[in-house]
Amino acid sequence: MNNRILSLLETIRTSFWFIPALLVFSATLLASLVLSYDRYWQDYTPEFLQFIYHTSPESTRAILTTIASSMMTVTSIAFSITVVALSLASSQFGPRLIRNFMSDRGTQSVLGVFVAIFIYCLLVLQSTKSVEDLQFIPGMATYFAVLLAFVGVGVLIYFIHHVSYAIQADDVVDKVHCQLQKDIDRLFPNQTEWNKQSEPKALFMDNVNFSRAVKAGKDGYVQTVDFEKLVAIAKEHDIKINVLAKAGDAIVKSSTLLELSVETVKSLPDDAALRNCIMLGAKRTPLQDPEFAVRQLVEIAVRALSPGINDPYTAITCTDKLCAMLCDLSQRPFPPSLHTDDEGEIRVCTRSFEFSQIANASFNQIRQYGKDSIAVTIRLLESLILIAEHAANDNQKGFVQEQSDMIGQACEQSTFCKKDKADINYRLQQIREILDK
Template sequence: MSDWMVTGGPATGRRPRALSPLREHLRDTFWFAPVAAMVCVFVVWAVASEIDTRIIAALQDQQDYDTVKELLKFADDARTVVTTVSSAMMTFIGVVFSISLVAVQMASGQFSPRVVRIFVRSRITKATFAVFLATFVLTLLVLTSYGSDQDPRLVSSVPLVQSVLTLVMVGLSLLLFVMYVNSTLRLMRISHVIDRIVGEAFRVAATMPTGTPPEEGALGPVTAWIAHDGRAGVLRDVDIARLVRVARQHGVVLRLIPRIGDFVVPGTPVLAVHGRSAPPRRALRRTVSVGVERTFHQDLGFGLRQLSDIALKALSPAINDPTTAVQALDRIVQFLAAVSRRPLDASVYRDRRGELRLVQPVPGWTDLVDLGFTEIRGCAVGNPQVTRRLLAGVDDLALLAPEERRAPLLRHRALLAQAVERHTPSPADRAFALRPDRQGIG
């Protein structure tokens, strides 16, 4: 049974698992899948080689030398194919690598450097590299199994199963190559990139508990501070399950001080302890993970950050693509509408007895609205397509959000109207730019 639970019950979405930080970190690497595939292919080749040896031994025991001769002929024909595949696979790998580099360069220049991680996390890209490398390694191993002895009485093994396995891997490689090209072309289209970002953002929101954050002072006084003693970097995630377990074992409540996505330096406090003395340092080792960049794991605001960056890039004079900015605004409004009525500001985690053990800060409603609209609003003046879509989005959110959350929306609406009035001298142009339109200029 798990040592912890999220506040709000099963309807609040799936709870994060203990191994999810490791899983997310591996997804952000590109080496794991190819290395795992090459290790697996060694095991598969060893099994196939043993099967080939036993097949030949069984036929020789039965003195069925005619069948052995037929297998030797098949192996000779397959050897030519395996040799050709071995030399061609490196060319395929080079083509895939070149396509990936071009796609990453274009996405980084046209959209945002933050979207590069989408290509790094692409399952089809990793699977294609992994299968291609595994096929190349398999062909080398199979070629070592071919012998020069053609006497059916003396031959010890014929790479029959190994050759068939190689042909299967070639077919799988070709299928993955077609899927990879299709996936890469999709990811080079901004609409699919934005859709992938929003999908990740919704998955993060679904894993966060929806319990009401504790009121100020409800946790009692701070009894100890835990300082960050690792390297400086962006706070990527925390091991929630372990922190809850440590807090339960020592009878304390832990409160994470920085938000996920904040930059932390050694010596700054990362955890506040409420209730008793601080747990021993070794118990909290490796519960806080930092890296060189933000990730989606546990970071509620990272999706809005990427969408805002894409819109800003599109509105820059070098790109000048307001339609892309409108597409980003569509998804910003969609995400804000989804979280407009859920508790924010903090995620609360309890142990299996229902006692509060961990409080993790998350962006509040005002923080998310400002993140989604502030910078775009500053660059939208002069682009009526964007101002009209922004006004329509603010009006839609004002209808969906509770009354106590309408203040930041009305503030952005008023500031946008003031900016348009200052920079647009013509009354007709001002009226046109300040007319809400969900398509921008429909």
């Protein structure tokens, strides 16, 4: 799928307007259908339902007005609760976690249901008439409005429970971890053919002279890179492209995005077309950036370790989730850095993510901010033991060795008591034994 469409879908997914808009449209359609039934098929209503028409227009309007005003009041309360939850999430877990709350389908649906019931009642209310001989009582539509009012009460109860549960630290961490695991499954699928690269990247770079640079037209973060489009452009103009930017990079105006090999080229691609293959935005997104959700978990852990919050258990939970992710990632093949056209010729070279890069982003700040917490330090070492047992190559083992060495140095300089230092050194020794196997 086109990267711009993916970016648009991501924006829609994290918005408060899309699902409510769909529900309002559905309420409008439902009101039209039920009112059409009341106008044209009222005589075919079964006898046991005829009682819904045995009322006056005044009582019908009173019922609809009561439901509509109640739904608008409840909508205001729901929006207020949502804003309070967002403020609490921003202060306790970090402002970047607001995106996760905004993408919550439960909250979006609740707000949409309340607004949709309100709109439905307004549409039915305006069709109720009692002017001299002209009288129309939308009995079936009013009956549906009463049923929707019961639905609204149930949704309100669900919403209060949902918000109370959603702002708990363990639930927030688990949701971020689930999103991180989905991103890992999408960005690092188990494709065995990725392990077979026809030509090493270093050899390819040595044999190709990239002599023309394409500069960025604006500042921003790299959100997506359209590799398929770049391969198509490279094949069309018979060139090779070296992509210097990858998802998550901060780009400044006039910095180099791409390099082209142009020695024997008859026609050059337009710079604007090449720039369009790399989408820049004001913020990072998880579309192609595996560190996005990692940094969210790290931010929760770092805030939990701050003196104002002092919640090491939340930091330990984040460490456990990151450890589980890294153990899974260690068994997955990484996307190739060389991309070929349909004839098998290498056209595009990219900067690919490495295990150590993602792993260091997961552990560095937690290690730095948690160096005075014995419980966090020990859990970091226990996580490194698990990662060492799953390590499949030197890059992964090097990460474990580097992190354990830094923890060991911090331990030597700390004022921990002998027993605590012994616990730490015991786990450091376990790591050495596993890496030496």
